[in-house]
Amino acid sequence: MTDFGQLRGRRETVLLAAAAIAFPLAGWAFWALALGLGANDFHDYWLAGRLILQGQSPYDMAAMQALARSEHLSFTLGGGYSYPLPFAIAMAPLAALPFGLALASFNAVSLAAFGLTVAAWVGWIHGPAVATARRRIVLALAAGLYPPVYGTVAMGQANLILFPLLGVGAILALDGTTAGRRFCGGVLLGLSAIVKLVPAAMTVPLALGRRTWAGAGIVAGALGALALATVALPWAAAGSGSLASLLDPDPFYTNQSIDGFVTRLVSASDRTVPLWSGAFDPRPVMLALTAGFAVLTLAFLWQARARLADRRGAAIGLGLALVAGIVGAPKESFWNQAIALVAAGLLLAVEVPDLRIGRFGRLDRALLCIWFGSAIVWAAEWAIEPPATGQLGAIVTLLWSSSLYGMLALWWLLARRLFAPPLTRPAVQPATIS
Numbered sequence: 001m002t003d004f005g006q007l008r009g010r011r012e013t014v015l016l017a018a019a020a021i022a023f024p025l026a027g028w029a030f031w032a033l034a035l036g037l038g039a040n041d042f043h044d045y046w047l048a049g050r051l052i053l054q055g056q057s058p059y060d061m062a063a064m065q066a067l068a069r070s071e072h073l074s075f076t077l078g079g080g081y082s083y084p085l086p087f088a089i090a091m092a093p094l095a096a097l098p099f100g101l102a103l104a105s106f107n108a109v110s111l112a113a114f115g116l117t118v119a120a121w122v123g124w125i126h127g128p129a130v131a132t133a134r135r136r137i138v139l140a141l142a143a144g145l146y147p148p149v150y151g152t153v154a155m156g157q158a159n160l161i162l163f164p165l166l167g168v169g170a171i172l173a174l175d176g177t178t179a180g181r182r183f184c185g186g187v188l189l190g191l192s193a194i195v196k197l198v199p200a201a202m203t204v205p206l207a208l209g210r211r212t213w214a215g216a217g218i219v220a221g222a223l224g225a226l227a228l229a230t231v232a233l234p235w236a237a238a239g240s241g242s243l244a245s246l247l248d249p250d251p252f253y254t255n256q257s258i259d260g261f262v263t264r265l266v267s268a269s270d271r272t273v274p275l276w277s278g279a280f281d282p283r284p285v286m287l288a289l290t291a292g293f294a295v296l297t298l299a300f301l302w303q304a305r306a307r308l309a310d311r312r313g314a315a316i317g318l319g320l321a322l323v324a325g326i327v328g329a330p331k332e333s334f335w336n337q338a339i340a341l342v343a344a345g346l347l348l349a350v351e352v353p354d355l356r357i358g359r360f361g362r363l364d365r366a367l368l369c370i371w372f373g374s375a376i377v378w379a380a381e382w383a384i385e386p387p388a389t390g391q392l393g394a395i396v397t398l399l400w401s402s403s404l405y406g407m408l409a410l411w412w413l414l415a416r417r418l419f420a421p422p423l424t425r426p427a428v429q430p431a432t433i434s
Helices: 003-034 040-053 061-070 085-095 099-125 133-145 147-155 160-175 179-195 198-208 212-232 240-247 258-266 282-303 311-328 335-351 362-384 393-399 402-419
Strands: none
Touching: 003 099, 003 133, 003 147, 040 061, 040 085, 040 099, 040 147, 085 099, 085 179, 085 212, 099 133, 099 147, 099 160, 099 335, 133 147, 147 160, 147 335, 147 362, 160 179, 160 198, 160 212, 160 311, 160 335, 179 198, 179 212, 198 212, 198 282, 198 311, 198 335, 258 282, 258 402, 282 311, 282 402, 311 335, 311 402, 335 362, 335 402, 362 393, 362 402
């Protein structure tokens, strides 16, 4: 590449990254400066890291509550720290900083990670030889406009910081030309699963598609990091058995999993009223529906196992497994749906790398719009906070699951495309990683 070409490439990377982070950055500034609101979830991370520095377990709820009081931090504690141990250890350096500086640093790194990953992904898959500059910029803007991205920053969540692991890991798993590169891609995906367990579901389509090294990398990355953390700081794992509480019914309005939908039908929360109060125990119903959804997804992947062996099938299968994990994971919050962008990106990469969305059929375009639009509906309800009581109480309760409905639409779209003939490809395709 000429010097001019390299300069042009750098400028486009900066432009795409800036487009991706423009809205969440502005939203974060409004949230923190204009509204004066804090980042609730980051409190858990910071306190967990500080407990590690003090030689205590991050899973000790009483110790976390006491530390929060001593640091004058007021927030919704919920179930306390609910992530695997390696993430708490990774937060220890930030916990050495004052809370405000740690939060600003965490969100700045998260936004940079997200923006650069989007720019690299768009440049690699939808480069100048494939898609127009206008379409690439629109795609980057759309990624940043996806409401869970803004919500992740506002709440101080960890989703955006995972994008380099998910994005680079997925590309290596798909396009790595050697077993070692595919294994490294799997390791990156496995490391992301240490923070959010959902990416571990991507092991299934990789295994069924005989991408053995990539699948083994996920297992090695996740279990290796967990084993190293436990061996290095065995005392810090004390109380981690409480993670099983994630399977408890939870009607909290941000819970966009099957668990949240079922529980809100029969249990009240601060923003919802049940449609049938106490009509049934939500736990067995939630577990049965989640298990059934998992079996259905597995059946689709098994039926399409021959397709999973090629690049297109593998990409769509990875997206399908990721979305299924988001839908079925217990207590999966709205903010965590930010990683669904990777699933949508995988679909676009193999079906419309030229970003001509109109080549999708009418139903497929509708499902894509339902997925994105339902997240906007949920975010609007979050901003408005309509009263739970009154004649519209049941509708308000059902709307608090709107983003779940959208994720089911994306799941359906991916399942449809997995069995459908490939769309017409543009003449130029992205090169493989060599």
